Amino acid sequence: MTADDRREQLGSGDLITLVSDVGPVPMNVGAILFVAGEGDVDAATVEATFTRRLTSIRRLQQRLATPRWGPGRPYWVDDSDVDVRAHVSRVRCPSPGDRDAALAIAVDAVTRPLPRSRPLWRAVVVTGLIDDHTGLVLVLHHVVADGIGGLAVLARLVDGADATGPAADNENPPSAAPPRGRFVDGVCERCRTLRRVPRRIARIRGGWAELGRGRGGWAPRCSLNAATGPRRRVVTVDAGLDGVRAAGRRSGATVNDVLLVAVTGALAELLRERMEFPQELVVSVPVSARSSATSGHLGNQVGVMPVRVPLVGSFQDRLTTVSGVTRVQKMRTRGTSSALIGPLFRILAALRLFRWFVDRQRLVNSFLTNLPGPPGQVVIAGAPITGITPITVTAGNVGVAFAALSYAGTLTVTIIVDPDVVPEVRELAAALHEQFRAAIE
Helix, strand or coil, X not given: CCCCCCEEECCHHHHHHHHCCCCCCCCEEEEEEEECCCCCCCHHHHHHHHHHHXXXXXXXXXXXXXXXXXXXXXXXXXXXXXXHHXXXXXXXXXXXXXXXXXXXXXXXXXXXXXXXCCCCEEEEEEECCHHHCEEEEEEEECCCECHHHHHHHHHHHCCCHHHCCCCHHHHCCCCCCCCCCHHHHHHHHHHHHHHCHHHHHHHHHHHHHHCCCCCCCCCCCCCCECCCCCCCEEEEEEEEHHHHHHHHHCCCCCHHHHHHHHHHHHHHHHHHHCCCCCCEEEEEEEEECCCCCECCECECCEEEEEEEEECCCCHHHHHHHHHHHHHHHCCCCCCXXXXXXXXXXXXXHHCCCHHHHHCCCCCCCEEEEEEECCCCXXXXXXXXXXXXXXXXXXXXXXXXXXXXXXECCEEEEEEEECCCCCCCHHHHHHHHHHHHHHHHC
């Protein structure tokens, strides 16, 4: 079997992600890990360990390939010419001790396209931070992994039993295709698709419920929705995870419900300053079809759940309403909305209309991603990771999005904006901080 024969076709969720990558900013996701320099551990040791563990993950040793003729999806193939120097770079922070400068370096790494001719990742080691900290930036194309998959990659990077050797589930992935002709593979894939039609029809009902059964019509018009350009800026807001959880429990709500009310409350404050007064906003929340993953099974298994969040009333009143809405929309079979949006997105992409659609859509006002990170502090090369900041991108005509990740008792919310659409990012961060204060009090 040649390296080219050991290939794995993209799943349906991966294909949706790939065809969605049409905007001025690539469909990348990333995070920056802040690592403390303590004791005998220096930045060079941390960098070497970080790099070695990254290159032990099989998906990060593979590139995307496309069938040259006939039907068939793109597929992963082992890349025998992986050059670590093409993926890992070192940057000294221009403003020592400036966290914003480190975040700007991370944003630059996330918003630069990844060459399709190589494995779809990059890493940047940021030195010169305050208190001898080192920033470890990891960027993946979204087709490599969704949020749950990203957590699996993180688990392979930190110290522990699973991070010291090759992952057993990386060696022989169950989805690897046998060494057959590409045309035969393509035809077989079409046959499998036909056999899955009855099951997909059954999933449509679940997907329609996850999408909210079409309640409420279009998202409200507001200035947050404008076609975005190539620039991005981020700021972060931290909140105590225990306080946020307690605020949710008082209303029978989840941490995600609290986040929905907090971010929309902050957006409402921003819109009021712009003399806009919508009664509600629609926020799209990804819904994973799995609760965990391993570094050998990454990819995308996720649907979307648009939530209509009221802007009128106290924080607790809005939280009670939102928790009731999300409770109804959550299904036992999670992530089923991809059965509806997947075919639509692929048709639009085939007609070269996808970017036109996302630049004009009126389905959502913003995006919110929330991931549960490690509950306790983890280390890499013996050095403690003091903070993890997630970084996603906005797309289409969504000028502001939010990415939240809990780590060691702290909930970090990253606000990602196109500064030409939402220049008031500092004011938005202050408003979000006040929303958390109102929730916890």
